[in-house]
Amino acid sequence: MPNCGDKTWRLEFFKDLQKRFFALERTVSIVIQGPLHKRSIDTIPEYLKYGDVIVSCWEDDDMSLLYGYKDRIKVVINKYSEVPRSRLRSFGRHGPSPWIYQNYSxxxxxxxxxxxxxxxxRSDESYPDLNAFIEKLFYWNELPDSPTKIITxxxxxxxxxxxxxxxSDHIIAGKRRNLKDGFRRAVFNCRAEINKKYAFPERLICASILEILWDFDNKTYLKPDPNKSKEIMQKYFDIVSISKLKNFTWSSSYRKYEGLKQREGGWCANINLL
Structure with a gap:
């Protein structure tokens, strides 16, 4: 006769295992990237509410700024001497800025x-409310047969x-393995100076992420085909407008790194309207 007790135990075991996997697929890490800045440091308590916080900064930063959080966060101190050489860069208010620094850190x-x-x-920005990003991450991940989505x-x-x-490269969200592979590819592309054909660092990041995603229909890795740009972006990317975030502060070299509280016009805020 079948052992009913054994069947019940196995059923409960797999139910518990399923719950654990579901919980795991709802864990989030916040990565603060760039030179240490008061805006993001002051937001660390809010970021910690979502999950573990990693600060990826540089060796010439003042680490005492993180003193109050040293036991609550992970700190990655990047060394300039270990960054692969890349001659390609943007030119802003503070002089030339190699694209590889952002991708490497x-x-x-x-x-x-x-x-x-x-x-x-970004380290010079503050987003205490990331709920809209969390909701989209969970939605696309739990939607049956949904392709991988990168949300910016x-x-x-x-x-x-x-x-x-x-x-946008100001906030980028997705599955950890995809973003890790995508930014590793971006570092490689900077080093290989593939970005010579790109006018903007955002395009290099986009191409690098797409190149590590598997196209199940064609059974090959994606290529940023300019003839299919709109179709590809709408399939693999999504957008959260900062207008849906509370108490945000963003910044840019174009606006002299001021703390900005309003979105500008001319941005695409809906991937369906791309």
């Missing part, structure tokens, strides 16, 4: 994350007719 921050998802934010803010997200493959 983001990648090494994500490597230390433990969450199933990662939300990458709308800050400088360009319409396809203006600049294809140009998402």
């Amino acid at each position: 983001t990648y090494h921050g994500i490597k230390e994350a433990t969450g199933f998802f990662v939300i990458k934010v 803010s709308d800050i400088y997200f360009r319409f396809d007719k203006e600049e294809p493959f140009h998402p």
